[in-house]
Amino acid sequence: MYGGIDLGGTKIQAVVIDDEHNVLGSARRATPTSGGPADVAAEMEATLRDAAKAAEIQPAGLAGIGVGSPGTIADGNVTSARNLPGWEGTFALAATLQGALGPEVRVGNDVQVATDAEFKLGAGRLYNSLLGVFWGTGVGGGLILDGKPWIGRGGAGEIGHMVVEIDGARCTCGRRGCMEAYAGRAAMEEHARKLHEEKGRKTDLYKLMEEHDRTRLTSGIWSRALDHGDKLATEIIDRAVKALGAGIASAVNLLDVEGVIVGGGLGVRLGHPYAKRIAEAMQPHLFADSRPPHVHVAALGDLGGAIGAALLLQRDGARVASRRSDVSLATRSGR
Numbered sequence: 001m002y003g004g005i006d007l008g009g010t011k012i013q014a015v016v017i018d019d020e021h022n023v024l025g026s027a028r029r030a031t032p033t034s035g036g037p038a039d040v041a042a043e044m045e046a047t048l049r050d051a052a053k054a055a056e057i058q059p060a061g062l063a064g065i066g067v068g069s070p071g072t073i074a075d076g077n078v079t080s081a082r083n084l085p086g087w088e089g090t091f092a093l094a095a096t097l098q099g100a101l102g103p104e105v106r107v108g109n110d111v112q113v114a115t116d117a118e119f120k121l122g123a124g125r126l127y128n129s130l131l132g133v134f135w136g137t138g139v140g141g142g143l144i145l146d147g148k149p150w151i152g153r154g155g156a157g158e159i160g161h162m163v164v165e166i167d168g169a170r171c172t173c174g175r176r177g178c179m180e181a182y183a184g185r186a187a188m189e190e191h192a193r194k195l196h197e198e199k200g201r202k203t204d205l206y207k208l209m210e211e212h213d214r215t216r217l218t219s220g221i222w223s224r225a226l227d228h229g230d231k232l233a234t235e236i237i238d239r240a241v242k243a244l245g246a247g248i249a250s251a252v253n254l255l256d257v258e259g260v261i262v263g264g265g266l267g268v269r270l271g272h273p274y275a276k277r278i279a280e281a282m283q284p285h286l287f288a289d290s291r292p293p294h295v296h297v298a299a300l301g302d303l304g305g306a307i308g309a310a311l312l313l314q315r316d317g318a319r320v321a322s323r324r325s326d327v328s329l330a331t332r333s334g335r
Helices: 037-054 093-101 110-121 185-197 205-211 219-227 231-255 264-285 301-314 327-331
Strands: 002-007 011-017 023-030 065-069 072-074 077-079 105-109 130-135 139-145 259-263 294-297
Touching: 002 037, 002 110, 002 301, 011 037, 011 301, 023 037, 023 301, 037 093, 065 093, 065 110, 065 301, 072 105, 077 093, 093 105, 105 110, 105 301, 110 130, 110 139, 110 259, 110 301, 130 231, 130 264, 139 231, 185 205, 185 219, 185 231, 205 219, 219 231, 219 264, 231 264, 259 264, 264 294, 264 301
Parallel strands: 002 065, 065 105, 130 259, 259 294
Antiparallel strands: 002 011, 011 023, 072 077, 130 139
């Protein structure tokens, strides 16, 4: 059995899987909003312990633990995971978790490992080249080229920081005009708050946030606001879709991939209707507009990142199921 941890800006998801990618146990906790990398690592440890308990195994009995983390990854160290509290520098995440839990720990980019999982087990199984776009707290990207993950020198796939408007909106990374400045949930929340508090725009976003006992505008809050016909929420989501269309199309113009997988908290929550809208928003920007890539919602849902993280260990010796295996194997819960 293998452990997998998906570290996101809002939540930490952990799973325990077997060689056939059955999910034997899973757990979820909120990502800390204060403190620093050590506090985040402690919550990751606790989430993995919860998943191991659900699978009726001690963490020390796992064959290994994989982690998908934002930021720049090198030798198990994570640098500049800016959507996480106090994580500007470098933190030895693999060594910290291995010391606390016991088994070998390997760390990969969160969106790349989720894209790998979709390629092997999910919506990307039909393709040999693939772009994963994970729309959540930020906008992350993962690449499969010629059947293999492409990470460049360690920082490939940062599609959220492709510029969609010169001297445009300020991004959470500090630069201007990034796609994430328009479509990342953190930037969307900041924009909504400014329009609501400074411009007097009416919205139910914050009322819904309080009613559902949330401290942030989560994917669920945005979805509910859209269902309620909230005009400000609709305007900001429309702006995000427009930016996603331009940014993804630009990446496709460069790479000419066969498929695009839309995942992440917002991508999965808003689902197929919004994947279709993103595909339509891409069309005017595509150079080869007569043969656009196929656009799908991530098939593995919220567990895809954690399953992909566990696959980091399975690559080195454990049997990996055929890409034609049923997606239900990866999502089925229980023994």
